[in-house]
Amino acid sequence: MNFQQGIEFGKEKAKKLIKKKVGQAVKKLIIQILKKVLMKLVLLIVKAIMGAVAALVAVLGVPLAIILAIVIIIGGAMFILAPSLGLIDSDSPRTQQEVRSELETLITNSSKDPAYRPPFELVSSIDMMRIIQEDLEPWEVEFSPIVNTLSPDLTYEDFEDTYEIKTVTTTTREITRPISNSELYIEGAGTAQVIDSGTEQVTETITEVNTNVTEQKEKVTLLKTAHAWNRLETFEYKETALNNPFKLVEVKEVGNKKIEVYKRKTKEWVFDGKDFEYNYSKFDQILNELDLEEAAIKLLVEALKENNVPLDGYMGNFFDVFIDGGMGMMVPQEYMKFYKAAEAKYKVGWNYLAAIHWVETKFSTIDIMVSSVGAIGHTQFMPCTFVGWAHPSCGGVGKGNIPDKELKDPAVIKKYGGYGVDANNDGKSDPWDLEDALFSTAHYLSKSGFSSNVKKAIRNYNHSDKYVADVLHYAELFTSTQGEIPPVSSGTFTRPASGPITSDFGKRSGGMHYGVDIGKRANVVPIVAAADGTVSRSYYSSTYGEAVFIQHVIDGQKWETVYAHMVSGSRRVQVGEQVKKGQTIGIMGNTGESYGAHLHFEIHKNGGWNAQKSNAISPTKSGLIQW
CATH class of the missing domain: 2.70.70.10 (Glucose Permease (Domain IIA))
Incomplete structure (x- = not known):
């Protein structure tokens, strides 16, 4: 380490120490303040703190990066605590509980389906930002504009289930007819009687049963699309035949008739899959309408993270601000040759391979690269999928008990029908070798029908809807990112970025x-x-x-x-x-x-x-x- 590097190392250490100490002190101070005063007073204190910090910078030359960190700590503390602490003074027109109850009611009424309602923490954090920006008292905030914008749009589609209706009609009536001398003495023939004419007759009970089966259609309304604040889901349904027994649903008697009605469902429309994609257009609309500055959005983002409000898959108008880890999610250029080579061989888009590589192991930066269920390597194969499920030890989730020598042996993999590939021709198909792992992933996706149905192939790789959405999201991100890298030109210098x-x-x-x-x-x-x-x-x-x-x-x-x-x-x-x-x-x-x-x-x-x-x-x- 040279002298300059030593100075930079010392600066980084100092930054971390100062950030930690300031963060602890500020959080403690903010908690005490928030419990006693109004939000506006907190804002004044924040401004005072920022003035003091500015003076500190002038005297000590503290890097401005630390100031930004302090702002985030202060703002984050404010918004983190906002949903749970009482920020309304006892002399206010409405109590904290009344305001909270109003917001909870609006959110509850925003959708019959709780899964698609905007989170309470999301709305309250945005409204805390409005309090600051619009110079409002906490009880003056109208929640409905934010809730209405973030409320889900649900569409439904009508289908018809098919039923069979069986009607059994039993008619009972008595008849009287003449009876011969021979019938008169037959036991059970009826009751004989003598009438005026002297002719003998018998009265009998006659039962007739008629069965009629008809088909009936009944409308069923099912959810077709759900556009929530952070996602869009589209549902698919299919008609299936059923083999249900008839069930008695009604019995009535009309005169000498007994009518029994039986019913059974013979065809039914059932769930057949869901298409999930991230969609933050509603959230972006709010941020655009509020016209927030970048620093303000940063505070909001920190608050949402601390309140466990997910921001997965965000690629909206404020993407720059939302980046977590910055270049961590950029495609490493040294891996592009592997992605492109696997794409050429298996016709699987390089961007999808890069996305799986990122989602599974963050471009191989996870230390162990062994999951809790036993998935291994750079792209997290289950051992049985890699070597083949026909292996004698395979079963269950696919962890198996496969010796390392067999796991990496191309001949063993071929024997048991696995997907492992020896991409670099070193005699081993190794899930811990990046080139082999990426080629094996491309091989699996190709065999899973990638060319005809990308989503289905990815779902075969991992059966989670969120996993599929994540891979599609990053595949799109990496495509736009890679497409924006300017080509290296000849000459003294090359263009540093694409754009006008x-x-x-x-x-x-x-x-x-x-x-x-x-x-x-x-x-x-x-x-x-x-x-x-x-x-x-x-x-x-x-x-x-x-x-x-x-x-x-x-x-x-x-x-x-x-x-x-x-x-x-x-x-x-x-x-x-x-x-x-x-x-x-x-x-x-x-x-x-x-x-x-x-x-x-x-x-x-x-x-x-x-x-x-x-x-x-x-x-x-x-x-x-x-x-």
């Missing part, structure tokens, strides 16, 4: 713009190193925001390039790190003194960047980059 040039080098608004601005045109726009070099700075600046500086020596000439306004947490390189031309170093964002997501890119010659920008040259007019 929104502001060029030169005089602007009475000042000088020492770089070029590249606008954002996708949810995630990667930023790449313009040339081989060494990272000279990787930090948060009050003006540049999240920024990376790279020094280059090209044909003996010294250069330095600047990449500014990246998404918070997205910087992928550290000081002293060697980078390659076209290597992803961050995500285009809107941090620092920025008014809209973009990349501010500078090129400096002869000694590199300096505060006077005396070495800055035009990236577009210098001819150094093929735009």
